[in-house]
Amino acid sequence: MPTEVPNAEEKFNPSKTGPRAGNPAWQELWLDLADGRMRYLQAGSGRALILVHGLMGYSFSWRFAIPELASHATVYAIDNLGAGLSVARDGIDCSMRASAERVLQFADALGITDFDLLGTSHGGAVAMMTAALCGERQDSRLKRLVLVAPVNPWSRHGRWLAPFVGRGLGALLFRNTIERWRSLDHLWLRRLFGDGSKIPPDSLEGYRRPVRENHGFRYGQRHAIELDCRDRLLDGMKSLNAGWAAKLGESHTLDIPTLAEVSDTALTRDVAIAMGADGLPNTFVPGRNLVFLTFAAALAYRRGITHIVGGMCETDYSGYPDCRDETIKALQVALNLGMARPFELHTPLMWLDKAGTWALAHQAGGAGLVDLIREHSHTCYLGERGTRHDWGFGCGECPACQLRAKGWRQYAAR
Numbered sequence: 001m002p003t004e005v006p007n008a009e010e011k012f013n014p015s016k017t018g019p020r021a022g023n024p025a026w027q028e029l030w031l032d033l034a035d036g037r038m039r040y041l042q043a044g045s046g047r048a049l050i051l052v053h054g055l056m057g058y059s060f061s062w063r064f065a066i067p068e069l070a071s072h073a074t075v076y077a078i079d080n081l082g083a084g085l086s087v088a089r090d091g092i093d094c095s096m097r098a099s100a101e102r103v104l105q106f107a108d109a110l111g112i113t114d115f116d117l118l119g120t121s122h123g124g125a126v127a128m129m130t131a132a133l134c135g136e137r138q139d140s141r142l143k144r145l146v147l148v149a150p151v152n153p154w155s156r157h158g159r160w161l162a163p164f165v166g167r168g169l170g171a172l173l174f175r176n177t178i179e180r181w182r183s184l185d186h187l188w189l190r191r192l193f194g195d196g197s198k199i200p201p202d203s204l205e206g207y208r209r210p211v212r213e214n215h216g217f218r219y220g221q222r223h224a225i226e227l228d229c230r231d232r233l234l235d236g237m238k239s240l241n242a243g244w245a246a247k248l249g250e251s252h253t254l255d256i257p258t259l260a261e262v263s264d265t266a267l268t269r270d271v272a273i274a275m276g277a278d279g280l281p282n283t284f285v286p287g288r289n290l291v292f293l294t295f296a297a298a299l300a301y302r303r304g305i306t307h308i309v310g311g312m313c314e315t316d317y318s319g320y321p322d323c324r325d326e327t328i329k330a331l332q333v334a335l336n337l338g339m340a341r342p343f344e345l346h347t348p349l350m351w352l353d354k355a356g357t358w359a360l361a362h363q364a365g366g367a368g369l370v371d372l373i374r375e376h377s378h379t380c381y382l383g384e385r386g387t388r389h390d391w392g393f394g395c396g397e398c399p400a401c402q403l404r405a406k407g408w409r410q411y412a413a414r
Helices: 094-110 122-137 156-164 168-180 182-193 205-209 225-240 242-247 258-262 288-303 324-339 354-376 399-412
Strands: 027-033 036-043 048-052 073-077 115-121 143-149 214-217 251-255 306-309 344-346
Touching: 036 048, 036 094, 036 324, 048 094, 048 122, 048 288, 073 094, 115 122, 122 143, 168 214, 168 344, 225 354, 324 344, 354 399
Parallel strands: 048 073, 048 115, 115 143, 214 251, 306 344
Antiparallel strands: 027 036, 036 073
């Protein structure tokens, strides 16, 4: 069991500025556990100090404390499975006891023989449960227990709230609240900080980060119609299926302007679309899919994700070499070697023609998804949204429109 600290008064003054600019205060690391993949931050040296965050937080919550605590201990700020950037398997047990077990599993996996435990809010309750388990098992590794405004894990409130938010309907409601109800941001941040005047300026984006991992790419293309349509398409998909809504995060965009600067194509310059001497249309942006998938893999690496899905196809397409199956397979090998992760690049459309792609959409989401794709997706190279065809909006003349129109006619005739 932990012992009481003789003198609880700390001997240092917390920094008001957080981690020093240009001087990383911690390492971001990952650990595989039975119930998922746990992300944690590590800093400092000395006896281990494990930090357990509250219900609506994650390791980000400790960003100002970690640099100061690291001068006294080896600090481990965990993201509980299912929280922050950790990844939990479906059906994970979210009870206090199970959460406490995972704290001990974390210590076991890292070979930590002596540690102190600091928990706040819901994390304080998890820390108390961890101490109880240590006492029950006569496990002497836990030396000191530090509680910061902990909740009571044995209260009626504490017993139902964490399992509710951690599963099914509760998780869906919580995600949609965080993602959509911007007017509530200030209210829940005030609850976290107590005094609204003390909310750091980076808090909102920091706490939104775990549910904002749905990325698009702005690479200097001649129009951004696809990106504009993307948000409407995602919103429509969420409204069609509650299961999809629980998995699709809020949309945001990564800027890669250098791709346009080094390429000279009809998608990055205001020039007419034409066929080149090599048999490729000048809409081909060399390396685009390679860059996109590399960035996606870098994000997946951070999140502990190994499955990446792309919409490439070489059945009826414009001949782009970075859409070919052999290219994707070669890139998968390169990414796995370069990042030492077992990534799998999935291309479910690779051997489907456009008619088959329309049929797959109907199979996945019925007429509602097909109509949504017709109305709000976009493939026209020229960015034309003025003319509505049976297959959707577009100029009707560019190679992308011709392929889409042909596929729709074949699908509609079935």
